[in-house]
Amino acid sequence: MSQAETQKEGSILFVGIDLGTSRSSISSSNNTREWVESYVGWPKDFISLQVVGKPVLFGAEALKNRLSLDLCRPLERGIIKEGIEKSEEAVKEIIKHLIELAKPSGGQKIYAVVGVPADTLKVNKLAIRRAVSEFAHSLMVVSEPFAVAYGMNLLNNSLVIDIGAGTTDFCIMHGTIPSEEDQKTILNAGDYIDDQLYSYLSEKYPNARFNKNMVRQFKEQFSFVGDMPDEIKVEIPVDGKPVLHDIKNEIRRACESILPALVEATTEMIARFDPEFQIKIKNNIVLAGGGSLIRGLREYLQDSLKEYGPCSVTSVNDPLFAGSDGALKLALDMPSKYWEPL
Amino acid sequence: MISLLHQKREMRVRKTILRGVYEDNLRIIGKGGNGLISHRYYYAKKVLLTLCLSLVALLVHANYVTGPFFQERQLTAGLITRDYRTTPDEISAKTDDYRAFMKNPGSLSRVFGLEVRTIMIDPGHGGADSGTIGKMGTREKDLTLDIAKRLRERLLKHGKYHIVLTREEDTTLSLNRRVTMAIANKADIFISIHLNYLPSKPINIIETYYFGPSSDSKILRLAEQENAGSEYGLSDFRDMIEKLGRTLKLQESRDFAYSIQKNLFVNIKKETGNAYNFGVKRAPFVVLLGVEVPSVLAEVSCLSNRDEEMKMNTASHRENIANYLEAGILDYLRKGDSKL
Ligand SMILES: Nc1ncnc2c1ncn2[C@@H]1O[C@H](COP(=O)(O)OP(=O)(O)OP(=O)(O)O)[C@@H](O)[C@H]1O
Ligand SMILES: [Mg+2]
Ligand SMILES: [Zn+2]
Numbered sequence: 001m002s003q004a005e006t007q008k009e010g011s012i013l014f015v016g017i018d019l020g021t022s023r024s025s026i027s028s029s030n031n032t033r034e035w036v037e038s039y040v041g042w043p044k045d046f047i048s049l050q051v052v053g054k055p056v057l058f059g060a061e062a063l064k065n066r067l068s069l070d071l072c073r074p075l076e077r078g079i080i081k082e083g084i085e086k087s088e089e090a091v092k093e094i095i096k097h098l099i100e101l102a103k104p105s106g107g108q109k110i111y112a113v114v115g116v117p118a119d120t121l122k123v124n125k126l127a128i129r130r131a132v133s134e135f136a137h138s139l140m141v142v143s144e145p146f147a148v149a150y151g152m153n154l155l156n157n158s159l160v161i162d163i164g165a166g167t168t169d170f171c172i173m174h175g176t177i178p179s180e181e182d183q184k185t186i187l188n189a190g191d192y193i194d195d196q197l198y199s200y201l202s203e204k205y206p207n208a209r210f211n212k213n214m215v216r217q218f219k220e221q222f223s224f225v226g227d228m229p230d231e232i233k234v235e236i237p238v239d240g241k242p243v244l245h246d247i248k249n250e251i252r253r254a255c256e257s258i259l260p261a262l263v264e265a266t267t268e269m270i271a272r273f274d275p276e277f278q279i280k281i282k283n284n285i286v287l288a289g290g291g292s293l294i295r296g297l298r299e300y301l302q303d304s305l306k307e308y309g310p311c312s313v314t315s316v317n318d319p320l321f322a323g324s325d326g327a328l329k330l331a332l333d334m335p336s337k338y339w340e341p342l
Numbered sequence: 343m344i345s346l347l348h349q350k351r352e353m354r355v356r357k358t359i360l361r362g363v364y365e366d367n368l369r370i371i372g373k374g375g376n377g378l379i380s381h382r383y384y385y386a387k388k389v390l391l392t393l394c395l396s397l398v399a400l401l402v403h404a405n406y407v408t409g410p411f412f413q414e415r416q417l418t419a420g421l422i423t424r425d426y427r428t429t430p431d432e433i434s435a436k437t438d439d440y441r442a443f444m445k446n447p448g449s450l451s452r453v454f455g456l457e458v459r460t461i462m463i464d465p466g467h468g469g470a471d472s473g474t475i476g477k478m479g480t481r482e483k484d485l486t487l488d489i490a491k492r493l494r495e496r497l498l499k500h501g502k503y504h505i506v507l508t509r510e511e512d513t514t515l516s517l518n519r520r521v522t523m524a525i526a527n528k529a530d531i532f533i534s535i536h537l538n539y540l541p542s543k544p545i546n547i548i549e550t551y552y553f554g555p556s557s558d559s560k561i562l563r564l565a566e567q568e569n570a571g572s573e574y575g576l577s578d579f580r581d582m583i584e585k586l587g588r589t590l591k592l593q594e595s596r597d598f599a600y601s602i603q604k605n606l607f608v609n610i611k612k613e614t615g616n617a618y619n620f621g622v623k624r625a626p627f628v629v630l631l632g633v634e635v636p637s638v639l640a641e642v643s644c645l646s647n648r649d650e651e652m653k654m655n656t657a658s659h660r661e662n663i664a665n666y667l668e669a670g671i672l673d674y675l676r677k678g679d680s681k682l
Contacts, residue, residue, distance in 0.1 A: 125370040140367045175355045177362030338364040
């Protein structure tokens with residue numbers, strides 16, 4: 001393959017990027033894998049600039065310094081807020097930052113495949129390309145669940161469900177690049193769970209002081225659906241003193257709040273295809289995205305779909321990098337003649 | 343044999359898919375197929391979306407990003423800490439308090455010889471912001487401007503200083519703007535002039551501030567006040583103060599503040615017999631935070647005191663204040679000289 005040759009020369013660095021609402025990651029042909037939380041922050045004024053000491057901050061560091069920053073989560077709700085230049089600028093900064101993290105050697109050309117939430121791709125194709133093209137010599141944009149599917153060799157007869165932060169994306173693979181009918185997006189995902197959990201906790205413990213970030217951390221630490229024997233207690237300050245609170249029920253209710261929509265969308269997707277194909281898909285359902293880490297979710301989905309015949313649901317091993325690894329595989333497999341004109 | 347067939351089929355599928363990705367991207371950049379039609383469609387959709395999203399963004403912005411921290415008024419008004427006071431005899435420094443913040447004192451900026459130095463004078467308040475107002479209606483903003491101009495005249499007479507005022511007239515000027523000016527003018531030192539108002543104390547209080555954190559418990563309490571209702575935690579606040587502390591020329595500002603305070607207090611006490619030394623204090627004033635050079639904020643008088651307000655209405659007293667400030671500045675600069 002010609003890629004193998006060019007790669008040996010080291011003149012091209014292939015990168016796969018997963019641009020997510022909450023996390024973005026990069027996998028590259030020089031074996032680096034890095035991720036950041038998708039927050040970009042610019043100092044509010046020169047005083048803040050002096051405080052933070054750099055013109056732009058990312059991820060956890062940006063969050064930590066949010067008092068001093070204009071903070072932007074560029075793909076909130078899965079879509080670039082176009083018309084709001086800041087979002088596009090933020091996408092640029094993240095891409096630039098990720099590519100820097102991949103440490104291309106001087107003079108190396110960057111060939112990038114970028115996976116973005118399916119809805120972003122629908123609405124902001126050009127904007128995404130614009131934002132990335134400054135930092136890559138050649139690039140292709142694909143939908144993220146598709147990148148996951150490609151990376152896992154699920155080219156045919158499969159359904160990928162990517163439960164992210166802003167959106168849950170469904171993507172059916174049947175041997176071609178998925179069309180719009182093969183994909184579906186719902187807004188019941190990680191952020192939605194956070195909102196639910198936040199309101200349940202505010203209701204139950206009106207005196208406790210917590211914020212959305214803490215709530216998300218509780219969720220990521222304890223998320224589950226169905227039954228679980230362990231207790232879930234966390235420290236939340238009340239009047240400035242940490243107090244133990246039982247949040248097990250609220251965690252469960254919040255995580256389960258996405259289940260009805262999830263099951264409905266899954267069955268609806270499958271029902272779009274003819275019965276023979278349906279059976280194949282049902283035995284090849286893969287969960288991806290941070291939400292796939294919710295304990296009991298895979299089993300729950302599998303059980304609910306079993307009503308209509310046998311079914312198998314599995315989860316990707318590494319949700320954080322499944323998207324960028326898939327995008328990198330696409331980049332490496334792409335014939336070189338396809339890169340040149342782009 | 344079967345697996346070979348299988349592999350071949352997979353290769354074929356893979357090829358189809360890769361070509362699909364390529365063609366899809368060609369379409370995005372408008373090089374393939376029916377680019378125009380879809381563009382127009384997306385455009386209409388885009389406009390709608392932009393509208394909706396701007397609304398959403400506004401809402402989100404309103405309750406998520408906006409913390410109270412950078413509202414200037416609150417910063418100056420709310421964050422002044424009054425816990426650290428020196429008695430008249432105790433003008434010496436309490437070094438250990440801020441030792442932690444001086445890990446990085448930086449180079450002395452008082453290196454000067456025949457070189458012209460830029461002194462930035464900042465008359466407090468102005469325009470829509472009157473500052474405090476005395477019982478007879480004397481406005482802080484007018485006094486600070488008058489004193490600043492007198493101070494300028496005095497300093498200019500030495501022929502070796504370049505003087506810049508942040509405002510020449512009764513105009514509104516944000517704190518940020520004042521700092522920008524100091525930076526843009528490459529000021530070597532910065533002094534902001536203010537007048538106090540302490541109705542509970544029928545006395546004349548003189549105090550001078552430089553930037554710094556106060557005792558920890560105060561900062562925590564203030565931070566809690568400032569952050570009430572927002573999503574910001576105490577640790578964010580503390581981090582910020584600490585970082586600012588380390589980036590500033592604290593030692594220099596402190597020396598400068600002591601010089602100003604001493605000259606103001608000793609002379610006003612001599613002149614009027616009625617003056618209390620509230621000493622040199624630290625407070626995170628925005629105007630002091632932003633300036634990288636030695637910077638102080640002097641409360642040269644107390645408008646809540648009726649006698650003081652009367653005196654302030656005489657040109658000779660204002661000239662005297664300018665005189666004391668001048669002496670403070672010269673003292674500070676001279677000390678720097680002798681260090682050479
Ligand atoms: N252990 C966990 N349990 C439940 N949710 C989790 C867990 N770990 C991460 N998450 C959630 O997964 C979401 C992030 O997943 P992911 O990184 O796939 O999203 P994304 O790609 O940034 O978002 P999107 O695909 O919507 O653009 C967040 O909402 C995060 O809180
Ligand atoms: Mg994602
Ligand atoms: Zn004032």
